[in-house]
Amino acid sequence: MTEILICLFICFLQRFENNYVKSKLRVDAQQLNEDIIDSVATKYLEDVKTGRANEEGWAPNGYQYSESKLFLNAYVRVLACSLRNQPKDCPIFVNSICPGPMDTDMAAGYLKKMGLDRTQVRGLASAEEVSKAVISLALLPRDGYATGKFFTDGHEIAF
């Protein structure tokens, strides 16, 4: 148990930081726009191309998935913000669902990389659970409905 706690502690201490991304994306949604996100995405691809991705503080070892979802989440904020001007009688809500590790083929690929299989890992969300969450988010009543938000397990979470 102690080993695990130490290990988790080390993980938290060594979390990756990318100040460039933060300065660009950690701003109010009103200050953010699609061009900014696209330029960050383009810079990321350039850094990968020139082999500087790790040096520049991007997600390590080719986990482009994290970065792609970061840009998608940032876009959700921008889109939600721009849709606030929709006519009152025809609003459009946009939200992001962030389920965390799921028991899917995608996670199986990740686990395989670690030499594990899905039977050894508990607590993964099933596709059925997450699809229910997606549907409920899509069908929530209009009153007080959120927009530009992020959800996991039915709760709103911070970007």
Next chain:
Amino acid sequence: MVVGGDDEQINNAAVQKFSQVYEDAQETLETNYFGAKTVTKELFPLLRSASPAGARIVMVSSQNGLLRVGNSVLHLHVTLVAAVFADLQFESVADCRLLQFLLLFWS
């Protein structure tokens, strides 16, 4: 996918690759970010004609894509470790490999 007529849009498509090759990074971004964006924009006219109940777009994304997670894969590791050790039940094989992997990864 447009569900139930023209007022719900759920974007789910995504790819994940474990590679450092530029072409894979490009494909991932083009599918998960640029692709989702393009689809959303293309289907926008349908949503605009939606009912007064309001149209909804749901992006199926990832906790890995949250800025506060330090836009790293770390969060996934931590969550997976937590998942493995949930209820303090230990599986020796999983324990060793996960710890080994984590230590190697951040050394």
